[in-house]
Amino acid sequence: MDIWFFLIQVLNGLQYGLLLFLVASGLTLIFGIMGIINLAHGSFYMLGAYLTFWLLQSVDSLLLAIVLALPISAAVGYLIEALLVRVLYRRDHLDQVLLTYGLILIFNEAQRMLWGGDVHGIKVPAALDWSIPLTDTLSYPVYRMAISAVCAALAVGMYLVIQRTRFGMWIRAGASNRDMVAALGINVNLLFGAVFALGAVLAALSGAIAAPISSIGPGMGDTVLIICFVVVVIGGVGSIKGAFLGALLIGLADTFGKVLAPDFASFSVYAVMAAVLLVKPRGLFA
Amino acid sequence: MTRISRRGVLQAGAAFATAGLVPTRFAIGQTAKVRVGLMLPYSGTYAALGEAITSGLKMAVNARGGKLGGREVEYILLDDESNPGKGPENASKLIAGDKVDFLVGTVHSGVAMGMAKVAVDTGAMLIIPNAGVGAATGPLCAPNIFRTSFSNWQPAYPMGKVAWDRGMRNVVTISWKYGAGEEQLGGFEEGFTQQGGKIVKRIMLPFPNEEFQANLTEIASLKPDGVFAFFAGSGALKFVKDYAAAGLKSIPLMGTGFLTDGVLAAQGAAAEGVLTTLHYADALDTPENRKFRAEFKAFSGKEADVYAVQGYDGGQLLAIGMDAVKGDTAAGSRAALIAAMEAAEIKSPRGAFTLSKAHNPVQDIYLRQVKNGQEIVLGVAHKALADPAKGCKSA
Incomplete structure (x- = not known):
């Protein structure tokens, strides 16, 4: 393997990893702070992609479609938290799993009723629809680089919000002692609703920005969900920093697994997960 | 198409089970309906394919007055969910529980394999309108298993x-x-x-x-x-x-x-x-294909595709077999039914085709290319191609 080939594959791995981070960050946020195992997280990914596809039929700009899709996703997320999830905070994890699994089925059926069983694609916006030549046969799509930049920027942004702002402080406090935060006069219900909505928005945003380079079809959220859980477990439940490193690790493992050991490609990410958990049973940053 | 829930199918099945024996041929004063079991994906990734096949098959039957061999047809729809784990169980339910005369299905090869195994065991008539798994007309080939689509x-x-x-x-x-x-x-x-x-x-x-x-x-x-x-x-x-x-x-x-x-x-x-x-192209410029596409659009409201064609030809194959035995699905007519289906020349929108000894279409394969966003037919890549039916003992 020559050095160029190697470097391009590293780029592929990082790019895939950054996108995984964006999806997984919402999951780890909800899991870590609210203690809710949200199996419906992949459904929000699907929701983001379908909303973008649907909105693009009435508006011209991808950016505008994404911007419009986010508040809708936030509202759906907030309503689900307020009406359903809130009832289950003091209940067993298994009850939460049952609820959010049920939500997957409802989301998938709603998708079928609203948008049908066909597979759709949307165009990469013209301004980003070109490629940078890397070798004489290979070039790198600019849109993929733009996605990576957006994901990296959001990773920094999220870190700053959680570590440096008052909202971030409430979130961290709410996670460690819910009753004390409530006693100090903070509306915990509103706070948790906001966090759940934020998680939903992060997933929807990933689905939306990935939509031009993916297939928008039934069940698209289900495949994402599994790999997200791998990322969250590797990173350590609830840790944004861990999700970031875990996602990059998985992106690289998947990329190199396919090239170096194609017969074991479906196994490579799980091998990495097993190795990490052997050394650090609670994940990288738990 | 109306969507049939699994529960609905179960209830329908239960109703029939309690109604007692369903006469397979002539009851006094009336003719029993031919029961055609459509075991196809009506949910999930392949739902659109299942619906296209269903519409195609029904259209072929409707073109014959809604009858097969002179008998009215009753369809029993069952969503196979493209779940191979449930394949054999669902196929058995249709054959033993719903007592279908013909089993039609499916899209997913894994599910179709389960159906083929059940068909081999029970001797039920099976028509595969899509799944291309080689074994169905290879090692698992049987007199009662037919395919109107293709082998992979x-x-x-x-x-x-x-x-x-x-x-x-x-x-x-x-x-x-x-x-x-x-x-x-x-x-x-x-x-x-x-x-x-x-x-x-x-x-x-x-x-x-x-x-x-x-x-x-x-x-x-x-x-x-x-x-x-x-x-x-x-x-x-x-x-x-x-x-x-x-x-x-x-x-x-x-x-x-x-x-x-x-x-x-x-x-x-x-x-x-x-x-x-x-083995097909939407743009195939023949009178048969143009006519089919226009009629399918009018019938289902959707553009025809290769799956619709395969379903339609499944319906045609049923009709040819049933015409030959004048609608008699009793065991005594089975040999004649199979012989007629084996000898069928199907006037398909894809072009006429016959069946190989393993019951897979012997058909022209078209070469197509995308030009200016349209699929263009460049010509026939291979005339009357037959699958080698590796492992099929009767071929």
Whole structure:
């Protein structure tokens, strides 16, 4: 393997990893702070992609479609938290799993009723629809680089919000002692609703920005969900920093697994997960 | 089409079970209906395919006054969920519980294998309107199992010669690592190496992984003369787009028709120039196909596709068999029914075809190419191609 080939594959791995981070960050946020195992997280990914596809039929700009899709996703997320999830905070994890699994089925059926069983694609916006030549046969799509930049920027942004702002402080406090935060006069219900909505928005945003380079079809959220859980477990439940490193690790493992050991490609990410958990049973940053 | 829930089917089945014996032929003063069990995907990824097949089959029966061999038809719909685990159980339920005279299904090869095994065990009449798994008309072939679609090998094999004739000598093949992927790549590789071509590398991705970037980089570094790919549905849509975006368009992309069928519009400019082989093409310019497409549009409200054709031909095959025995589905007429179906010449929108001894269509495979966003038929890649039916003892 020559050095160029190697470097391009590293780029592929990082790019895939950054996108995984964006999806997984919402999951780890909800899991870590609210203690809710949200199996419906992949459904929000699907929701983001379908909303973008649907909105693009009435508006011209991808950016505008994404911007419009986010508040809708936030509202759906907030309503689900307020009406359903809130009832289950003091209940067993298994009850939460049952609820959010049920939500997957409802989301998938709603998708079928609203948008049908066909597979759709949307165009990469013209301004980003070109490629940078890397070798004489290979070039790198600019849109993929733009996605990576957006994901990296959001990773920094999220870190700053959680570590440096008052909202971030409430979130961290709410996670460690819910009753004390409530006693100090903070509306915990509103706070948790906001966090759940934020998680939903992060997933929807990933689905939306990935939509031009993916297939928008039934069940698209289900495949994402599994790999997200791998990322969250590797990173350590609830840790944004861990999700970031875990996602990059998985992106690289998947990329190199396919090239170096194609017969074991479906196994490579799980091998990495097993190795990490052997050394650090609670994940990288738990 | 109205959607039938599994519970609805169960209730219907229970109602029949309690209603006692259903006469298979002539009850006093009236004729019992022919019971056709449609075990197809009505939910999930393949729902649209299941619906197209159903519409096609019903349209063929309706064209004969809604009757098969003079008897009214009753359809029993069952959603197979494309779940291979439930295949045998669902097939048995339709055969033993609903007492269907004919079982029709399905799209997913894994489910179809389960159905074929049940058909072999019970002797029930089975018509496969899509699933291309080689074994169904190979090792599992049986007098009572028919297929109106294709075998996975069939549309892929002729592309080997096409690639060679177009000057390609080194080709990379890529697909998902599962049955259909291996059989389709195998078909192409057999055709291509027979001419003297060399397969530089066969890339198999875990099913249904759609992250192709690493392998596209690999293809670029291998610099082959061409790439043969088998993907379908959302994977096909994404692969063709990613292939173009990775700057690989200077290397010709080939595949079976599943690479572009149904997703061509969504692929847009990325699909330009893609070469495919298949036993059908929407753009096939024959009076039969034009007529079929117009009637299908009027019947179902949707554009016809290869799945609609396969369902339609399934209905035609049923009609030919039932006409020959004048609607008698009793065991005594079974041999005559099978003989008539075996000898059938089906006037299909894809062009007339007959069935091989293993009951798979002997059919023309068309060469198609995307030009200006349209699928153009370049010609016939292989005339009257029969699947070799490897492992079938009766062929």
